[in-house]
Amino acid sequence: MSIHEECGVFGLFSPRPIDAANTVCYGLHALQHRGQESCGIVCNDDGVFVSHKDLGLVGDVFSAEVLKAFPPCSIAVGHVRYATTGAGNRSNCQPLEVNHQKGSMAIAHNGNLSNADALRDELELSGAIFHTTSDTETIAYLVTRERLSAPSIEEALARTMGSLEGAYSLIVMSAQKLVCARDPRGFHPLCIGQTPDGTCIVASESCALCAVGATFVRDVEPGEIVIFGPNGVKSDRRRCKTKPLTICSFEHIYFARPDSVIDGVSVHSARVESGRILARTHPVEADVVVGVPDSGLDAALGYSEESGIAYRMGLIKNKYVGRTFIAPSQDERLDKVRIKLSAIAETVRGKRIVLVDDSIVRGTTSARIVALLREAGAAEVHLRISAPPFLHACYYGTDVDSEENLVARGRTAEEIAQIIGADSLGYLPIESLDAITGGKGCCRACFDGNYPTPIPANTKKNRFETKLGEKNR
Amino acid sequence: MSIHEECGVFGLFSPRPIDAANTVCYGLHALQHRGQESCGIVCNDDGVFVSHKDLGLVGDVFSAEVLKAFPPCSIAVGHVRYATTGAGNRSNCQPLEVNHQKGSMAIAHNGNLSNADALRDELELSGAIFHTTSDTETIAYLVTRERLSAPSIEEALARTMGSLEGAYSLIVMSAQKLVCARDPRGFHPLCIGQTPDGTCIVASESCALCAVGATFVRDVEPGEIVIFGPNGVKSDRRRCKTKPLTICSFEHIYFARPDSVIDGVSVHSARVESGRILARTHPVEADVVVGVPDSGLDAALGYSEESGIAYRMGLIKNKYVGRTFIAPSQDERLDKVRIKLSAIAETVRGKRIVLVDDSIVRGTTSARIVALLREAGAAEVHLRISAPPFLHACYYGTDVDSEENLVARGRTAEEIAQIIGADSLGYLPIESLDAITGGKGCCRACFDGNYPTPIPANTKKNRFETKLGEKNR
């Protein structure tokens, strides 16, 4: 079990045919941190959809040969996805493409509906059949059913949003338009940019705009629908401000890339600030501050600045290991943490260390990192976590669907420090989350259990599979 | 362009969990000649469907490792498919799996509906969305909609059959049952067998029964639905005899394997008989009879027996070349026919040859084979074709959707012989088709243009793709 963002979305609308697949591919590379299991691109060649989707990283799935096979297009949409299902399962790869009475539609989705079960039951009762187990197909059905009577795809989407509950940052492509929407609570980010030649870009994070040479224009507002079509750009705000904002605080703490800016807040600055707060709330006498690469480095710099303790590189990450599997060995000395991270003894030897990381899930990785530093000669290791204790499951699009094994449940910081082998342990105070995320209202359910929506009865990721099994039995 | 069968289906229902995926895999191996582009198996693990589908031959897609991953099951269904769509397109792989209000369903289909367009339009108007462009999804929708009110899957299927027109040999798997059906005209074959341990088998051809150690029980009757469930085997014949029989004559002539028996007629015997008829209707003075391997050999033997001219091996086939692509070369001597077929000079040199093949499509391959024999020293080459001249497109499941390039259109046998370089050419008389196929009524539309059903307005294989393009434009 680990914490994972589940998806990233990217779309473009250009006034004229461009090398669209290539541009989307660059954008997906920049969003790869949001999902590494599968990816896909659908291009719109004057009404004919051309697509390629597969399991694997963007760079593996989209070879030069595959990209060359796409025609020049003026509309396109792409998706990266994290999924727990087996290697052979390609049917959940996105963007989802469907054909309906009014034509074709492709849809890319980041987030999770909290009322997906109920919506699906209703659809099935009216004769719907489902090929996948993802929420995205449910949304696709609702939109196309509304579309039967609605005058446009955007009107169909606006009506559909009335029945959706939970997290969704969506990009929908029809034959002639690119439409994007963000749920009224604004769980996950979605922003708009533009390239010098006038191509409009929609992406989960602003870092993907830079990657394709586009300039940031603005965030899609929570509840807003933005339509890019032959008649220009329009916005439908009827769903805005219908619900209180609950922006996911883990986006700033962990998921998003440091060079992204979400709802006006720089992710890098948010992390530096969390380090500063940690320095004030959990000070300690020490010689050096060391961040766990890559995600603990920003907060470590903040801790160093605020405390005046020198920032040093004490751990380095093997950039080649990535997600490759290494055979389990009976030999206990061969462990995965050791091959992914190593200590720089010159920095660590004889020193009192403030070690900064972004989260503790089960505690086992943290314990191994502390051990690595001690082996390299660290005198003391004081662990500082740039998030509050992680205690509850998330139902809005991150991959922690169970509370089992969370080391922080039912334990004090002292007890956890002992398990991990650290000399002391300090968490970010939950009160600081507003300061970090911009103060507009954030979801902190995974820290305090106060869920902004009703919780689904069955919350397991594979709930549809399980339900089907029961139905069939 | 060439003639292709489009699909083969295989299903099993066992009183107890068996090594179902392995058994289906053996069955699909025996049906591989009916489709080489993609294949798939769906097993039913007590209500949970486990599947694997991919582009490629059965032996490549179903490695030992893949097969081992399937659990023991008592119900399973498999499919082999020929498809013209590009290499990256896996979404049309069958069996199709859908989830609906009453549970899961997997469906494997051989054939083509002639009213698919109209049915699809109707469904879309009521809000249906389509992931694929195959008729199978249309059938799946209709069945699940009927299922909302029907008391059972078989009743839903029986009701659905009232609106289907065209060719379909279907195997449907629900959580608890295996249901198979054959269209009332009986276009394509479907038969039932049983293994010594009581497992019931359904397969496109009887050769697949032998491959899994099963004994042939009977053909599924045209229009019949056979249900294998926890309460035994049942038959629903309400659709039987509602339409005249139009069994596809190309199954006997070309598609089916010689060791199969279709509707009581041995394919091998039918082909030998066609050779005998050719000998009587197109006699010639000659020294040896040579068949084009593999599909012309049976008829060649018949010609030899009837004419008394010695049967000889004059051509051999390179069994390793298969479907592998060989780079085009500027060098004209390097041609594909030469690498796939070669003449045995000892048999051919100085001889007057009766060359027997099963069909002529564009004529180019036949011309090269005749040239091969002449190079090897043949004195005369008299070509005999064990089918009537091929003149019209087929809309019921074979892969000739265009009449362009058919060498026989608008030409006499003499003219064709000249194009091909043969000394004479004789076709099977169209009147003989009944004698060959058993006399119950056969479809000869591809020879005489008399289609047993209304012809669809748009008959191209990619009609859905084209239509979508138009809709979207």
Next chain:
Amino acid sequence: MSIHEECGVFGLFSPRPIDAANTVCYGLHALQHRGQESCGIVCNDDGVFVSHKDLGLVGDVFSAEVLKAFPPCSIAVGHVRYATTGAGNRSNCQPLEVNHQKGSMAIAHNGNLSNADALRDELELSGAIFHTTSDTETIAYLVTRERLSAPSIEEALARTMGSLEGAYSLIVMSAQKLVCARDPRGFHPLCIGQTPDGTCIVASESCALCAVGATFVRDVEPGEIVIFGPNGVKSDRRRCKTKPLTICSFEHIYFARPDSVIDGVSVHSARVESGRILARTHPVEADVVVGVPDSGLDAALGYSEESGIAYRMGLIKNKYVGRTFIAPSQDERLDKVRIKLSAIAETVRGKRIVLVDDSIVRGTTSARIVALLREAGAAEVHLRISAPPFLHACYYGTDVDSEENLVARGRTAEEIAQIIGADSLGYLPIESLDAITGGKGCCRACFDGNYPTPIPANTKKNRFETKLGEKNR
């Protein structure tokens, strides 16, 4: 254990640069039956060797993309190989390329030396190092050492042949020449052809000449060296007639393709003749003659002709199964023979059958084929084998290095018939081998144990690996 040819070789020499890799590829396709484990092509681009070699069939290893990467060349050599070593071992792929004092050399070899061990020992004592475990590297060493003093590559090869004992059909490519040689006993075939545009071809079998549009010119004589160079074609016959001819009789019986002609004898005719002899020496009252496809068909036709009993198709082969692995299953009904071969019941039912095959090794496959016919209703099955009983190992290039498990050892034909389940069994009389192979002298060691050369002390295929293990221990 089964009988396998180990290699096929192919070379060309053209007066001007041609699409050489493509031509070799076509030739190797036609020789694929001589080796399916690995293949390779080396082209000579004006002194620079360009090569591609890998495990796999010719069609898989030489994709259009790979072939396109080869430059136009006027000299080239190729090889197909059967090898028992593991899938990861590419180092034994041929043609072997080496660089030596006088330049580069590529060498392709079919056969096995019987004095390889002694030669290798000698070379090692003078400081040679070996990268592979094949005889070919030993030959390469000897030739390059001779080349230090010899005025030409062909002279070096001629001198080397003085110390080689055993079977070798060689093609050697230097910067400017293509040189081929055949051992003085003529174990394995090697022939020369020419295309209309003047390209000279050397190939293991004449079927490969036809495949590239070349005409057969003549066989390379046992002991002859033929040199194709800038100054035309030369022949060195100093090693001819230095030893009695012992042409491998299994080439005619089993290995070679029926459309090949070896040393003036048509392989197809030889097999038909073996069937005629069987009909005379082992007559039986029966209704039909059935050959085991593909290699028993020619002899079955001969048996039919001589006996007057009708030739029929009683067994068909699944052309798609090939070498793909099928997972072992606990279910005994799922056996490999059943998926590869099936009986045509219409031919077999109630009939007394003469079943003709080319060999019996362990007897298990024969037993299953007999069972298949009986299941299909055969009244009697009389097995006739178009070779004498197989009793001894071969040290000259076929893959039977052990006598264990040979069912014929120590058993009479009656005993074997009983084991296999046949009603009677008749083998080709060993005296007939001369009649079949042309009467110039053939090796019949695998039938009678009279080896034409001293037998190596250690005859196992992996003798070098074993020896190294001992040396190292």
Next chain:
Amino acid sequence: MSIHEECGVFGLFSPRPIDAANTVCYGLHALQHRGQESCGIVCNDDGVFVSHKDLGLVGDVFSAEVLKAFPPCSIAVGHVRYATTGAGNRSNCQPLEVNHQKGSMAIAHNGNLSNADALRDELELSGAIFHTTSDTETIAYLVTRERLSAPSIEEALARTMGSLEGAYSLIVMSAQKLVCARDPRGFHPLCIGQTPDGTCIVASESCALCAVGATFVRDVEPGEIVIFGPNGVKSDRRRCKTKPLTICSFEHIYFARPDSVIDGVSVHSARVESGRILARTHPVEADVVVGVPDSGLDAALGYSEESGIAYRMGLIKNKYVGRTFIAPSQDERLDKVRIKLSAIAETVRGKRIVLVDDSIVRGTTSARIVALLREAGAAEVHLRISAPPFLHACYYGTDVDSEENLVARGRTAEEIAQIIGADSLGYLPIESLDAITGGKGCCRACFDGNYPTPIPANTKKNRFETKLGEKNR
């Protein structure tokens, strides 16, 4: 053109059979930065060598399945390699395995001989044949020839070292021993470690010791041979101190991993020190110091500390892009640098920046990084390079074999700054190299052209290929 280390080596000798392949695999993961084109492992199973080598990263080549196939062993050797030859060329993969008169030998080599040509010529004149074009085969030949008379592998190696000139860090495995050696000038690193259970480890860098849970014991001395055998560990120092030390300064500046310690000097500390020196020799008034990740970060920290200017994260690296190819696009905004690196605007906007990187080769990448910072709002960009200007080719194992395109040739720092677009540019003074590398003597040939050995006449990487072409023509 870019700067590349060419190889990394790893070996182990254990008192008892262990999971050797796994251990070597972990070690190679830690050395992956020294070569990403191919890798290999050879294990010694009681005298029988078992190996796997292929093109690709360690994690791709050594899957769990491949690793499981290795037996437990007590001696093993591995190699990672950077090579420019084409994708199809596996023959240069190391470790090289050869069989010779005294048994088997595997050899892994890091470095380049400067007298390889002469040695190879000599060997060829005595009848040697070469399969590869690497120096390693030359060394293997020399060692095995000496071994014919030498009483042991280590004695053969010691004698061989008398004729080798240039750079070599070698690991040689025989049936019973692991022997390692480093050239007397000590160009490239090689060190020894030990695990708690007594397994001896030899590796190119100390970071690989940590990766397998071993403790650093000592560096192999320049010129030293260390022998691990059944009778314990021995050292042969006869070649030590026979030549002046010329330790490669690029190891500290660029190649080695920051957590490695080479000849007593921490790579991380050396880089921090180079940053300090830059701050003193090229001071500038600025707001923040930003390092180019990953290799410029250490020196940036040093610059910050010495100058007192704040260290900040201004650039982040996309950790997923790696070596995957992205299709070239006509769209100029889609460039590779932009997808690999991005600026953190919050850090950069309106700031005067000291940008620290480790080298400038052609200048194009540096120019794009500077542009990236300016786009993000940087007020000034002052580039500082932690190495002297790179002016000359290297013949000792790094991959710059040509001086063409080196932007620093014939240009002043000001001119280069202008080309790159930087406000100022400062290089590390060449006099500081001693301070950074430990002061024992370093090779600075790539900076000042003073080569410690005679330069080979033909220095191109593919010199053997070229020479062969000439010989053959």
